[in-house]
Amino acid sequence: MNAATAPVSPAPVWDVINGFTSYWALSAALDLGVFDALAKEADTGTGLDAAQLAAAIGAVGPGPVTVLAETLVALDLLTAVEDRFHLTPAAERFLVSTAPASMAALVRYSPGPPNAWPGLADTVRTGAPEPTVTADLIELYPALVRATGPTQAGVAKAVAAELERRGWWPEQPTVVDLGCGSGAWLTGLLQSRPNGQVIAVDLPNVLPIAEQAATDIGMRDQVIAVAGDYLDVTLPVAAADVVVLAHVLRAEPTDRAQQLLARAVELAGADGVVVVVDYTRPDPVRNGIGEDGEDGGGGEDRSSVYGAARHELLLSLTMLASTAGLGVTVADLRSWAAAAGAELVDSFEPVPRQHVRLIRSRTPEATS
Template structure:
């Protein structure tokens, strides 16, 4: 073995799920929420969670080693990061997307089977139980709440009055776009099971008079109305190339002259082997969809051009998971 090589990196990769499971357990137990803004002993936290004190001490010490908790004099406290993102009382709580990740773990353990067969090993989120759907929708909402203001600022919304948020889930982006552009009216188009959460979310932002929810399947249902802006966020990666072309063509057909179609997704480099997150996300789509995958910017550009869009450009976006924005315009 060359002196500069050792198996440490590989062993670290192989065992990294231990840290993942410790984080997931902390979130599932409500440990970070129990600590809140206080410093508490392991015994206090165990009593609050109705859990075993010895086991809670072991978990909390591991979370200290992971820099998710601080410890001083036998008292444990949240770090700034944990208080901001892992305490359920925080407006920037990310626990739901973490619990969604936890629900994906069983399928990831069957990755070898999916690679051998080329077939998914889990049901799509829309077909799972209510708890799984809740964590997925709330997780998407919480992630989008952090990113949507930056996206709204990056886009030129001047003069845009009629928005379609295609497959828009709870309508987070439609909400922020309408807040940014006071003259905008929007339609959130998604599956019927999403309606209660979407309408409740829209109402909480006081936008029920400007944002309407329409139920439908973006592959099978005709799109309602015409728009000068269509937002397609994290849809294409769940579909095969033929369905992606179909979705884009339907969107373009509903777009007014001069209107814009914006694709928000995890874009691979043209070599298809970077960045890291989209390459791994492609495997996640293998595990959960019949033909979904991550696409490169070049692949999506071809689809947009085939559908008749012009002036296709990539907009800069600083996102936590390498998502990007690709925009094309229908000719006037």
């Protein structure tokens, strides 16, 4: 049978349906402590069989545990050698609860409020989530920002090293972190500049988490906490060496996101730098060519662009489900920066799937 007469496969539909099952398989494994139990045996290299794993997690017997563990193997989260199960490198690094870069909590909270998803069709139709969803998200924020901490800490340290390499990281910097969340950015930056100062801005129910993070590393005195809306809250400084916008722009409607970037550019002034970290959607198509330079005229080519951005698009949809945001594109950042008298000078990926953009003023002092 040639390609012209080959039957159309339902695989893409099943993949999406099974995505729901896959998520809950991972969630159940975390709730049961499957990865932590296997981590305790990792040094021996022997792994656990289904009966041993059942005993370790307090399950009644090996049958149901076998089904779950085999599914996790199929999802590349465990490996199986004969009848024994082992952690994959990714599971060991990101799913063991005590691992420095653990995403175990993020698995639970990254999708946002559970009630946002059944109402997604209405959100798309009306352009905004139900008020109850927004209220649930605000309540969820403290747990969500804590969950992002391990991942963001690594990104912050990498960015500090990059800023130092470029000569944009003074010995006693002033940093403004707009939407400081877990405090991972302010602590990651301060650890390389213990004589610096950070202005940390976030909602009243989130700010104590960042304050505690600074306390935990003995640098609470270097942090000035400011509670309120980062667009119009009064700051104790008029300028900063570094302004951080980490995963906040995509959650805002377009007008607020542009205003927030403009405020960051103003704070950075002629010599500072705005650090934007976000999951950017593909740039829009203009006259058949994407603003990212990709050919948008042919369906196949444009499909490949969207396929490559699957992760970023799904996270943008997560924003749509529970916030007023639609995500953000690189074209947005370029346009908004230009309107504020600045430009996007570089992009890099210090940690897989964590995209960093550096924005600086167009004045001679900043571009010389």
